[in-house]
Structure formats: structure tokens, C-alpha cells
Amino acid sequence: MIRFWGQPKFSVPTGKLAGYELFLRERPTREGEWHLPADFGAFAVRDFDELLRATLATLPQDLQLVSLNLDQEQFVDPDYVAQLGRWHQSGGPQLIIELTERMGVGANQVTPVRLVEAARIYQEAGLRVCVDDVGTGANQPELVDVLDPVVTEYKYALQNVRGTVNVGVIRAQVAYWSQRAHRQHHQFALEGCEGVADLTLIHDFAPDLVQGYFFGRPHPLTIAADLSI
Template identity: 40%
Template sequence: MIRFWGQPRFSRKPLAPVGYELFIREGSANNWKVPNDFSKFTADQICELLMQTTPRLPKNIQNISINLDIDQFIDPKFCQTLFSVKNKLAGIHLAIELTEHATVQGTTEDQLIEAARRYNSANLYLILDDVGSGDNQLKRVQLLDPYVHEYKFAVQNFRPGVTLNKIMPKLTFWHELAKKNHKLFTIEGVESKEDLLILSHYQVDMLQGYVLGRPVYLPTQNDPLGSIAACSN
């Protein structure tokens, strides 16, 4: 059995929940775990779960994003299936986050560009997750930039043992690039009130992290575990 867990995303000003990033978990009511292999989930499975989950979301949640690894991202079936359901999600706006996970061997730049173009043509909002980490480095960002709407920078990828101040040069680089390229910019990994104080004065669009909200279980329409409360800070 699979379910989504959702971590709230907050606008910076005002500091308020604007959506969820969705994470797939598998198991049962008493034993949910992170899957070892996300590629085993088909487009149909993910979209069916979306259809079953979105009617139970809090009314203040109007935006959701799901993560796709490279092999899923370049598979036309995923784009086609997500496009087929995006207008059926009870008024919820759907975005795609391309993860920083390693590129599948043999994947070409042309395949990446063509995939990004497909999502753009389907009016599916595209986010580059964890820029500056993994394979989402400057080369890929520049390659896909015409089709991307948002960059996310994950502070937690440079921790533990590194203070937020030491991360600032990297964060500043990506923030400035986002402004230059007219992209929205989200900072993930806001883990303390001190982080929040520093970053709230940093002119970003959105914030995400444990101090604002941890991932929560999202029930489906037929789930006996009840509903979830609206996000709050």
C-alpha cells in the first residue's frame, strides 16, 4: 500500500502555508517507510493516488508538487498521465519537481530537453529540486532553464556540521541566478527559529522546513484514519 505524506510550503511574506510537497511512503498504518526504489511506481499508480488524496486536502491547500526522478521524468507516459489528471484535481494546482538524483546511464541532454518541453507544453509547472546538489548543477539548470518555473535550494543537503552562515555564499549564488532568470526561489531545510529569522529577511519567495511543518500523513477518500488538520505555523 502506498500513501502520500505532505510537507507544507510557506510563502515568506506573509508567512503562510501555500501548498504541499508530496512524498510517497509505502507500508501500512503502523509501519510507513521510505521506498528503496521510487522508479517501481508507475504513472498510473501515482495519478490514482493523487485522485484519491486531493479531495481530502485542507481547503487552504491549493498547490501540490510531486517528485520525479530522471527515468520517470523522461518517460512520456508520466507527462501524458499527469496531464490527463491535472484538471481533475478539485482545483488543486499541480507542479513537478525534478529531483537531483543521479541521471540514468545513457540519458542524453536531448531527452532531458524534450521531456522539459513536454511538461511545459502541457502547462505543468516545473521545479528544479535541490539546485546545487546531486545532478541538479549549473549545467542542467542552464540546459532546462527555458522550461523551468522555480528553483529550490536545500539547506539540509549541506548539513550537519555546517552553519547557515557558511552556506550563504551558495544560497546567494542560486538566489541571484533565480532573480536573473526570473524564477521563483524556495529555500528548504529551515529547521530552527534562528534559521527562520535569518532567512525571513532574505528576499525569497517560499520557505519549507521542520520548524514550519513536518511531513504529515495524507489520507485518501476511502481511508479510515480520518482527515488532517489545516496547515498552520
Template identity: 40%
Template sequence: MLRFWGQPKFSRDPLEPVGYELFLREGSMTEWEVPSDFSKFTASQIANLLIQTAPALPHNMKSLSVNLDIDQFIDPQFCQTFVSIQNEISCRHLSIELTEHPSDTPIPDQILLAATKRYTDANFAVILDDVGSGDNQLKRVKLLNNYVNEYKFAVQNFRPGESLEAIVPKLSFWCDLARTNNKVFTIEGVESKKDLLTLSDYQADMLQGYTLGRPVLLPIKGDSEKSLVHC
């Protein structure tokens, strides 16, 4: 069985949930696991699951974001399929997150740039996930900057090896770049009240983390709210 788990995204001011980042998980109602290979999922599978999931979500959770690895992101079929279901996901605003995971084969810049423009032209917001980690480094950010709406900085990617204080220079860099380039800036990895107080000083637009909301098994059409399971 394939289902979405969702971690709530919070606006910073006011601090309130506004949407979910969606994660694919495989399993049963009693046991779920991270898929070993996300590339095996087709655009149709993901889109059909979105159609089942979106209508069952709370009305205040207007924003949904789907993670795509780069090989999925550059495949025109994914964009075409998401365009085809926009009227079926209950007025939710769908964003596309390009993950930091590397491809098995190098992707030419012009292909990645064309894919990003394709999503923008189709009125999807494009999010660069985990900037400063994996392949989503400054070079890629500069390449795609004209077609990207949001940077996400994952504090948890630098833990436990570094303290929050040690991460501050990296965080400050990406925060300043987001402001300079007029991008939405999201901080992930808010895992304690201390984190929340410290990270709020950066006036990010959005916040995510365990202290705000852990991932939950999202319902689909036909489920009751009692079927929600917290991780």
C-alpha cells in the first residue's frame, strides 16, 4: 500500500499551520517504511494518490508540496500529469520540491533549467529543498534562481555533528540570499522550544520541525479523522 505522510508547514507570523510537505511511504496501517527506491513510482501513481488525499485534508491546509528526485523532476510526464489533476485536488495549492538527492547520471544544466521553467510556466511554485545540502548547492541555486519560489534550509542535516550555534553562519547565508533574491525562506528542523526561539530571530517565512508537528499518516477519501496516525 502506498500513502502520503505529511509534515505540517507553519507560517512564522502568525505561528499557525498552513499546509503539508508530503512524503511517500509504503506499508500497511500498522507498519510503514521509507521506500528504498523513489524512482519506481510513476507520475500517475503519485497524482492518483494526491487526488485521493487532498479532499480529505483540513480546509485550512491549503498548501501541499510534493518531493521529486531530479530524475522525476526533469521528466515532462510528471509536470503534464500534475497539470491534469489541478482541478481535482480541492483548491489546494500544489508546489514541487526538488530534492537534494544526486542523480545516478549527470544532468545537463539546460535540461534541469528547462524542467524548472516548465513547472513555473504551468503555475506551480518550485521549491529547492535542503539548500546547502547534497546537490542543491549555490551553483544550482544560481542556475535555477529565476524560476524558483522558495529555499528550504534543513537544520537537521547538520546535526548531531554540529550545534545550532555552529550552524548559524550557514543559516545566515541562506537567509540573506533568500531576502536578496526575494524568495520565500523556510527553516526545517525546529526540534525544541529553544530552537523555535533562536530560529525565529531569522524571520523565516515558514517553519517546520518536530516541536511544531511531526509527520502524520494522511487520510484519503473514505477515511475518518480517527485514521490519522502520528509518527
């Protein structure tokens, strides 16, 4: 069984709920525990799409946006590109595709050219593309340079660096991506805000969107029934 969990995303200028980031979770039985899938590629795109529609049908109608994570292999998968590319035609909140720092489980290297081609198709279909976890994994500045013309948002994940680098380094990295987003006329999102200390980063760098445990933890979203696969 699969279900989307959602973490609220808040608009900094308004202080209001802007939408949710959706996280796919699965469990073996109705009585089992929800957990992160070991292989996201194991799910058919039609199941993913059915679950997405069932989930969004239960969310508030005034949401501005909903975002989905795709690793590099999913991002360029023709089935995802085609199915999600049709999503904008159905109305509802703005759908944002977040390209994560993960390569995917397959052995094939995803070239920057393929990522740009897929991002352009999403963009032409009315979807927005966010480079998630900028500065970590595959999403280094060199790749972002290539993707800049076809993305609209950077997201910096505090949880990826917390405890591994000092506060000064974190501030420098947030400053870099915030200023870069401003120059490129992209939105900037700050993820992983977990305590009062992180509010200083919000105050000093004024991201457009924030999310994290301080504002709301991921939780199971209501749908008519768990989707069995």
C-alpha cells in the first residue's frame, strides 16, 4: 500500500500556508508501519498519478502549490514526463517538480542534457521545476548552471548539513543560494527549519518559502483509501 505524506510549506511574505511537499510512503499491510520505499522506481507511473489525484482531491482548494520529489532517473523517465506534463490541464494548485540530489537506483548515467530536456518539457506544460537540496549530492553549482534557464526555484536543505559544518559555513551557503536565486529571478526555499535559532536565517535571508519541523512535520494525508499495488 502506498500513500502520500505531506509537510506544510509556508509563504514568508504572508506567513500563511502555501502548500505541501508530498513524500511517498509504503507499508506491507494495513496494520504495518509506514516507511520510506527502498526503490521508488518500483511503482508504476499510473499508480503514482492515481494516488496524486486522490490526495489532491482532499486538500484545501485554496492551496497555491504542491511539490513532488523525483530523483534524476525518474525526472527524465518518459512516462513521468508525459503523465505529469498532462497534470497542469486538470487545474488545481501549481505543481512543482523537485529534482532531488539523488541519481536513482539504475546504472545509467543521466546527462545534464537529458535533465534540461525533461525540465523544458515540464516547463512548457505549465509545471515549475525546483532544484532541491542545492549544494549537496548531484545538485552542485555546475549542474545548476546548466539547469538555470529551465528552473524557477532553489531549495536549500538545512537538515543535510546540520551537525556536519558550523553555523558560519551554513550562513555562507544560505547567503550564496539566496543571492543567486535573487539574481536569477528564482524563488528561494529554506527547508529543515527545526528550532528558534533557524528563524535568524529566515530573518536575515528572507526566503520565499519555508518548511521544517518547527512549522510542521510530515504526516499522512487523507485520501479515500490507501492505494494497494
